[in-house]
Amino acid sequence: MGTEVNTDNSVNENECRMTNDPFAYVNRTSFTSEKFKIEVRGLPKFYGISEFRKLLIKLKLKPCKIKPPKRNGKWVYVCFRSEEDRQVALRMLPGYKWKKKTLSVQIASAVPDPLVQKRCKNMVQNIKKNNKSFLSNEELLKMNTVPLWNIPYENQLEIKVEKIKTILKELSRELYRVNKGNVKIQNLLNERCLRYGGISCELSNIRKMTFESSINGYRNKCEFSIGMNEENGLKTIGFRFGSYVQGTTNVGSVTNLPHVSDMMKNIVQCFENFVRKNELDVYNPENHIGFWKQLTVRQGMNTNQTMVVISVNMDNIQEEVLLKIKSDIIDLFVKGEGRIYNITSLYLLTADFKTNKKVIQDTLELLHGSSTITEKLFGLEFSISPLSFFQTNTAATEVLYSAVKELTNLNQKTTLLDICCGIGSIGLCLAKSGAQILGIESDKAAIENAHYNCKQNNISNCAFFHGKAEDILSHVINKAVNNDIIAVLDPPRAGLHQKVITQLRRSKVKKMIFLSCNPKAALKNFITFGKPMSKTLFGAQFLPVKAIPVDNFPHTNHCELVMYFERVDSCSFANNEVANN
Numbered sequence: 001m002g003t004e005v006n007t008d009n010s011v012n013e014n015e016c017r018m019t020n021d022p023f024a025y026v027n028r029t030s031f032t033s034e035k036f037k038i039e040v041r042g043l044p045k046f047y048g049i050s051e052f053r054k055l056l057i058k059l060k061l062k063p064c065k066i067k068p069p070k071r072n073g074k075w076v077y078v079c080f081r082s083e084e085d086r087q088v089a090l091r092m093l094p095g096y097k098w099k100k101k102t103l104s105v106q107i108a109s110a111v112p113d114p115l116v117q118k119r120c121k122n123m124v125q126n127i128k129k130n131n132k133s134f135l136s137n138e139e140l141l142k143m144n145t146v147p148l149w150n151i152p153y154e155n156q157l158e159i160k161v162e163k164i165k166t167i168l169k170e171l172s173r174e175l176y177r178v179n180k181g182n183v184k185i186q187n188l189l190n191e192r193c194l195r196y197g198g199i200s201c202e203l204s205n206i207r208k209m210t211f212e213s214s215i216n217g218y219r220n221k222c223e224f225s226i227g228m229n230e231e232n233g234l235k236t237i238g239f240r241f242g243s244y245v246q247g248t249t250n251v252g253s254v255t256n257l258p259h260v261s262d263m264m265k266n267i268v269q270c271f272e273n274f275v276r277k278n279e280l281d282v283y284n285p286e287n288h289i290g291f292w293k294q295l296t297v298r299q300g301m302n303t304n305q306t307m308v309v310i311s312v313n314m315d316n317i318q319e320e321v322l323l324k325i326k327s328d329i330i331d332l333f334v335k336g337e338g339r340i341y342n343i344t345s346l347y348l349l350t351a352d353f354k355t356n357k358k359v360i361q362d363t364l365e366l367l368h369g370s371s372t373i374t375e376k377l378f379g380l381e382f383s384i385s386p387l388s389f390f391q392t393n394t395a396a397t398e399v400l401y402s403a404v405k406e407l408t409n410l411n412q413k414t415t416l417l418d419i420c421c422g423i424g425s426i427g428l429c430l431a432k433s434g435a436q437i438l439g440i441e442s443d444k445a446a447i448e449n450a451h452y453n454c455k456q457n458n459i460s461n462c463a464f465f466h467g468k469a470e471d472i473l474s475h476v477i478n479k480a481v482n483n484d485i486i487a488v489l490d491p492p493r494a495g496l497h498q499k500v501i502t503q504l505r506r507s508k509v510k511k512m513i514f515l516s517c518n519p520k521a522a523l524k525n526f527i528t529f530g531k532p533m534s535k536t537l538f539g540a541q542f543l544p545v546k547a548i549p550v551d552n553f554p555h556t557n558h559c560e561l562v563m564y565f566e567r568v569d570s571c572s573f574a575n576n577e578v579a580n581n
Helices: 049-058 083-092 114-128 137-145 153-178 183-195 262-277 319-334 337-341 394-408 425-429 444-456 469-477 498-506 519-529 571-576
Strands: 037-041 065-067 075-079 104-107 221-229 234-240 251-253 292-300 305-313 345-351 364-369 373-377 380-384 414-419 436-441 462-466 484-489 511-516 542-550 560-567
Touching: 037 083, 049 065, 049 075, 083 104, 137 234, 137 251, 153 183, 153 519, 153 542, 183 542, 221 251, 221 262, 234 262, 262 292, 262 305, 262 319, 262 337, 292 373, 305 319, 305 373, 319 337, 319 345, 319 364, 373 394, 380 425, 380 444, 394 425, 394 484, 394 511, 394 542, 394 560, 414 425, 414 469, 425 436, 425 444, 425 462, 436 444, 436 469, 444 462, 462 469, 469 498, 498 519, 511 519, 519 542, 519 560
Parallel strands: 305 345, 414 436, 414 484, 436 462, 484 511
Antiparallel strands: 037 075, 037 104, 065 075, 221 234, 221 292, 234 251, 292 305, 345 364, 373 380, 511 560, 542 560
């Protein structure tokens, strides 16, 4: 890293204490050149660091360090000793022509302290080895749920962007490999990789959250486990310290987790008190014994409406016991301690978890209030049922859908095919464009919500269809009234079914936008879209054109990636890319 640290013995002892924050050194009083750093791009293909240093000195700038990130890189980092010196460089260098190239400059963030970074890595490895003696339950829970919680937000974004770059570079290599023998496509991929730093598509700056409510306490839905806390031996509602396959059923409190809202924490505490007083045991996944299984809380962040779903195991439970439990739960949230939370919708989900039966809508019983809650996006109202999917960060969802809108460029002559549409939120938010909206969703309750949301918002250019995408996709595409069809895909974390990709490849869809909360898992889908035609893959392949990361999940390692693809035989590719090779 090459940080310059003041060795003055007067440095406060607290500054030298061990920390798990690899960026803590930046905020200490001791000097580090990483505080005052810039990134210079637009450099000529051939130049020397000594030449560049002479240029800076010629411009009367005062660099204390120049660091190329890699050999023959297209940019360098320049460090200064003060903010004043950095500001002079930010005024002088942008637009300056050097060796027939125009320089561009931006402020650069500090790099992580390599010692602390290594310590954190060792900590994770030790956790995996069950060597947890040096971590408290709270630290361990944060490590498993919000591993970036103690890292400044801007630095969290840098970590996520680097991960996205790694994934996109892997995608680029795989696309080149699977298109072996197709010189035009390989030349196109090479040209794009040279243009975008080893990535075969344009990568936009990450869309970050700007409000406190979208960075902390942002989750509008949490599924809390009900189990035992091994540290204090008490029934606890919260998150597990690891998965069952990792050998733990220990549940920790969510009190100090930054991504859970105060309202949710209060409801959890209220119901936890109730469960602790109740004589029925919590569910044990090891022996499938116990009654209390899970507490799910959903919030309408823009409507202040709240849904609570209590999930229980019905194995060996008598009917009269269940009736008493229902009555007690209603009393708790309607007349008792929980009445102050004004629960909009209260459900009981009964299922036999011993036999791992699939949870279906019929197992839900509405105990009190409305069957749905309402949330608002872009001035529209959305009805959400207990099992329907909705993005977990409401404020970030508007940022996410704005990115989709930017890429689709919809108008009255286009049809938007919304695959895995859920309650219809993407299509309905883009309906003002005048485009025809066709949504597909396999969850019956969600499609009912979509129809209701369409009617509730007086939108007439949307239609929604119930069924698996692989079964009804061709049928729905035939309903398109426009030749310009854009598909938007927002599949589950694991990605799309292979049959959906096959049908999209052979369809008349020319443009496609793929939303993924786990780009690593979706990588296989991306590669399949880009494979050449074969006996199983009809139609020209889709190649990535642009990627936009959106930070829906602060404090975690995850972010949403919006990928825009086009057919290689589409007009823009044919005229602007392939034809030039």
